[in-house]
Amino acid sequence: MYDAANPKPGVSRLHNKIKAQGVQVHYGDTHAIRDVNIEIDDKAVTAFIGPSGCGKSTFLRCLNRMNDTIESCRVQGKIQIDGEDIYDKRVDPVQLRAKVGMVFQKPNPFPKSIYDNVAYGPRIHGLARTKAELDEIVEKSLRRGAIWDEVKDRLNAPGTGLSGGQQQRLCIARAVATQPEVLLMDEPCSALDPIATAQVEELIDELKQNFSVVIVTHSMQQAARVSQKTAFFHLGNLVEFGETSQIFTNPEDSRTESYITGRIG
Structure with missing residues (x-):
């Protein structure tokens, strides 16, 4: 089992953004996550891979306390972002989610204009004092979402009128508009065609x-293409974590090798 306290040679310990220790998750009587320890780098992409139901999305949702919204869910252990325990009673989950943005599997733009989709977060968090400042945040976010050139002449059009790939990039722009430090992505391309995925x-x-990006993906090819580190989950356990190239070419655990070669999953 992967041990964050004793990483393998070549696994960087520099610039950790997120540190999880002894994380356990229960849904009622179901033990969904078992004793996960991991350190996630800043300004890098970390991929979570594993079979359906292995716990990767459940663990991802621990990182911005989305599991708080599920009544039967119980999270134990410690998760720190920049050394701060995000499950401390003094931490406001709403403020945490401004710092830790999230993009979901299915594009979910609000039934509002393209402009208002992106302006929503900055408005509720008071990030702009004037309309000009808000305009600037919206433009910068849409540029970061690589969709500005496609929508700049129709900002008042409904976000739901965009194509699936454009909607997902709009949702990414919306997520980065609150100036988060971490961006979580739960299967962000599973509903998209190959061009939009690219x-x-x-x-x-x-x-x-600019961000620490954590992505859950069913596609091992995608993990290999976009991430610097990969974590393999199986039956609620973090089995192996390391440099993506090493995980895919020379995994240490036989379960990782079986998943990558298609024998399990």
């Missing part, structure tokens, strides 16, 4: 310059 993958590569 655009989002290119965008993920650019986003790592």
Whole structure:
């Protein structure tokens, strides 16, 4: 089992953004996550891979306390971002989610204009004092979402009128508009066609310059293309974690090798 306290040679310990220790997750009587320890780098892409139901999305949702919204869910252990325990009672989950943005599997633009989709977060968090400042945040976010040139002349059009790939990039722009430090992506390309997927993958590569990006993906090819580190989950356990190239070419655990070669999954 992977041990964060004793990483393998070549696994960087520099610039950790997120540190999880002894994380356990229960849904009622179901033990979904078992004793996960991991350190996630800043300004890099970390991929979570593993079979369906292995716990990767459940663990991802621990990182911005989305599991708090599920009544039967119980999270134990410690998760720190920049050394701060995000499960401390003094931490406001709403403020945490401004710092830790999230993009979901299915594009989910609000039934609002393209402009208002992106302006929503900055408005509720008071990030702009004037309309000009808000305009600037919206433009910058849409540029970061690699969709500005496609929508700049129709900002008042509904976000739901965009294509699937454009909607997902709009949702990424909306997520980065609150100036987060971490961006979580739960299967962000699973509902997209190959061209839109390629655009989002290119965008993920650019986003790592400013954010710590954590992506859950069913596609091992995608993990290999976009991430610097990969974590393999199986039956609620973090089995192996390391440099992506090493995980895919020379895994240490036989379960990782079986998954990558298609024998399990």
